Amino acid sequence: xxxxxxxxxxxxITTEGREIRPSVAARTRQDRAAQxxxxxxxxxxxxxxxxxxxxxxxxxxxxxxxxxxSDLLLGETWKPNSGQFGFRPFILxxxxxxxxxxxxxxxPCLLVSIYLAEYAHARTRSLTKPILDLLAAIPPVVYGxxxxxxxxxxxxxxxxxxxxRWLGSVSILRVTQPTGxxxxxxxxxxxxxxxxxxxxxxxxxxxxxxxxxxxAALAVGATRWQTIRTVIFPQVLPGVIAAIVLGASRxxxxxxxxxxxxxxxxxxPTSIFDTATPLPALIANNYGEMMSIPLYDAALLGAALVxxxxxxxxxxxxxxxxxxxxxxxxx
Amino acid sequence: xxxxxxxxxxxxxxxxxxKFLMYxxxxxxxxxxxxxxxxxxxxxxxxxxxxxxxxxxxxxYYMGKEGGILNAIIGSAxxxxxxxxxxxxxxxxxxxxxxxxxxxxxxxxxxxxxLDVLWGIPSIVYGAFGFALMIMLGMRASLLAAxxxxxxxxxxIMTRAMDEVIRRMPADLEHAAxxxxxxxxxxxxxxxxRQMLPGIVTAIxxxxxxxxxxxxxxxxxxxxxxxxPTSLMRPTASLxxxxxxxxxxxxxxxxxxxxxxxxxxxxxxxxVSFGARGLSARLSKYAVK
Numbered sequence: 001x002x003x004x005x006x007x008x009x010x011x012x013i014t015t016e017g018r019e020i021r022p023s024v025a026a027r028t029r030q031d032r033a034a035q036x037x038x039x040x041x042x043x044x045x046x047x048x049x050x051x052x053x054x055x056x057x058x059x060x061x062x063x064x065x066x067x068x069x070s071d072l073l074l075g076e077t078w079k080p081n082s083g084q085f086g087f088r089p090f091i092l093x094x095x096x097x098x099x100x101x102x103x104x105x106x107x108p109c110l111l112v113s114i115y116l117a118e119y120a121h122a123r124t125r126s127l128t129k130p131i132l133d134l135l136a137a138i139p140p141v142v143y144g145x146x147x148x149x150x151x152x153x154x155x156x157x158x159x160x161x162x163x164x165r166w167l168g169s170v171s172i173l174r175v176t177q178p179t180g181x182x183x184x185x186x187x188x189x190x191x192x193x194x195x196x197x198x199x200x201x202x203x204x205x206x207x208x209x210x211x212x213x214x215x216a217a218l219a220v221g222a223t224r225w226q227t228i229r230t231v232i233f234p235q236v237l238p239g240v241i242a243a244i245v246l247g248a249s250r251x252x253x254x255x256x257x258x259x260x261x262x263x264x265x266x267x268x269p270t271s272i273f274d275t276a277t278p279l280p281a282l283i284a285n286n287y288g289e290m291m292s293i294p295l296y297d298a299a300l301l302g303a304a305l306v307x308x309x310x311x312x313x314x315x316x317x318x319x320x321x322x323x324x325x326x327x328x329x330x331x
Numbered sequence: 332x333x334x335x336x337x338x339x340x341x342x343x344x345x346x347x348x349x350k351f352l353m354y355x356x357x358x359x360x361x362x363x364x365x366x367x368x369x370x371x372x373x374x375x376x377x378x379x380x381x382x383x384x385x386x387x388x389x390x391x392y393y394m395g396k397e398g399g400i401l402n403a404i405i406g407s408a409x410x411x412x413x414x415x416x417x418x419x420x421x422x423x424x425x426x427x428x429x430x431x432x433x434x435x436x437x438x439x440x441x442x443x444x445x446l447d448v449l450w451g452i453p454s455i456v457y458g459a460f461g462f463a464l465m466i467m468l469g470m471r472a473s474l475l476a477a478x479x480x481x482x483x484x485x486x487x488i489m490t491r492a493m494d495e496v497i498r499r500m501p502a503d504l505e506h507a508a509x510x511x512x513x514x515x516x517x518x519x520x521x522x523x524x525r526q527m528l529p530g531i532v533t534a535i536x537x538x539x540x541x542x543x544x545x546x547x548x549x550x551x552x553x554x555x556x557x558x559x560p561t562s563l564m565r566p567t568a569s570l571x572x573x574x575x576x577x578x579x580x581x582x583x584x585x586x587x588x589x590x591x592x593x594x595x596x597x598x599x600x601x602x603v604s605f606g607a608r609g610l611s612a613r614l615s616k617y618a619v620k
Binding site: 027028030031034035037038039041042044045046048049052055056058059107108109111112114115119128130131132133134135137138139140141142143144145146148149150192195199223224225226246249250252253254255256260280283284287297300301304307308311312314315316319320323 | 342343345346349350352353354355356357359360361363364366367370371374421424425427428429432433440441442443444445446447448449451452453454455456457459460462463464466467483486487490514515516517519537540541543544545546547550551571572574575578589590593596597600601603604608
């Protein structure tokens with residue numbers, strides 16, 4: 001394609017005689033054919049969700065047919081060699097890591113996006129965008145390296161001694177093992193990884209509020225924070241919750257980075273300093289041996305199915321809320 | 332009067348305090364990026380040698396002897412390029428179809444919803460899906476399988492990014508072309524694609540950057556080998572997995588090389604990310620202003 005010349009309309013005039021112009025009928029046929037092909041390709045995203053779900057369901061069927069679903073999801077013992085497949089430690093591991101990550105990420109992310117949406121100059125905003133883009137662009141495995149080199153020692157040398165000294169009486173904050181690997185390290189890494197997403201979505205949600213509302217509140221003498229707290233925040237609350245849910249579902253599925261710092265033990269965690277194995281780490285850790293033990297592959301693909309179903313529910317709900325808010329903006 | 336004044340001051344105090352918190356949060360987020368980059372550079376740079384990027388692993392490499400990770404660099408280049416090309420073939424038609432035929436209609440919203448949902452599916456699930464398919468088809472871990480799975484990972488990212496820029500195109504241009512008698516397909520291919528080329532290129536590079544850094548999807552599907560793949564049916568190494576595997580080594584030298592590999596991967600991703608900005612600025616000269 002020759003980019004330099006805007007050849008579309010002039011060509012048929014200037015090259016008349018040398019180049020035969022396709023007939024209207026031919027061009028219409030081409031248009032119809034293209035429309036049909038494009039339509040089929042466009043069906044792909046819609047169908048792909050179903051295909052992924054069905055493929056995992058089919059491969060996980062042997063174990064779903066052998067054990068009761070409640071035994072699988074709530075069972076505490078994970079011994080594939082003796083046919084015991086309890087997902088409970090891994091589901092709880094996922095929940096713990098995600099909650100720690102959200103608790104750490106949400107307050108600063110909300111503050112940053114409120115700052116960007118309501119206070120910052122356009123220039124500050126445009127300077128911030130590359131920072132968030134870079135944070136989003138850094139590959140998970142690099143986050144894992146950072147977690148291993150910076151966060152695990154930090155948890156071990158700084159946070160664990162402090163917690164041991166001041167918070168040892170609170171059971172979920174009890175320091176249980178002396179390595180720094182564990183839920184807290186995983187949660188910190190996750191918090192940084194989901195931050196760009198939460199900030200971007202929350203910012204978008206804040207910008208759906210019409211300026212009239214801000215002006216009205218400011219005109220009657222409210223400070224900016226009063227305006228945000230009493231006028232804007234009630235408007236955006238569903239969107240902010242949707243942003244957090246999106247962040248949570250991103251955290252559920254994060255694999256490599258979390259796996260590198262979380263310790264990977266098949267135990268039910270009881271403290272943020274415990275090691276754990278979230279579901280994605282379970283799948284990634286054991287893919288090598290899963291074909292050699294009966295039902296093992298079905299169990300791991302079942303774990304992927306559990307992950308997928310939870311994430312689908314979270315994503316569909318939050319995306320519907322966000323689509324509605326954005327549509328209201330344009331309406 | 333006095334009471335009124337006190338109230339007045341207190342809410343201003345709150346305003347100042349909240350603003351202070353916002354600055355702190357802002358510094359934390361920006362500072363974290365700095366910390367990550369500093370950690371990767373300061374730990375990766377000392378082990379970064381020419382041999383690392385120019386040689387494949389030799390005998391005893393994983394015990395700290397001679398060699399490099401050229402296999403992983405080339406492998407990742409193949410994987411990300413193949414995955415991105417395949418994703419373009421699917422994404423561009425979808426984005427154009429959304430613009431030309433569906434617009435903001437109900438069906439357009441459904442397609443966008445499903446793309447957003449696909450975007451949210453973690454790459455480990457795509458990897459597991461690819462693995463399930465491979466078992467059903469009797470396929471081995473190979474470059475081809477990993478390229479297909481990577482294309483699925485990249486598809487929603489690329490399509491949504493394209494869609495976001497394409498749907499913002501001013502309607503005048505489209506109307507002008509349609510009024511001159513061009514078909515919708517001609518408008519899509521020759522007007523929309525050219526006018527929105529900067530945004531389309533940015534979308535492609537964004538997806539490429541995501542693809543080259545993705546580890547969880549290729550873990551199942553690409554395998555890992557010390558050789559540079561010579562056909563689509565061979566397994567291949569990749570940079571993210573080179574980092575991951577070397578970091579798990581008991582040998583300090585091998586771990587150090589893992590940090591260097593992480594630095595290489597980071598540099599690649601940063602170059603792609605900044606390149607996207609530069610390129611899209613240059614390409615915008617072909618657009619009607």
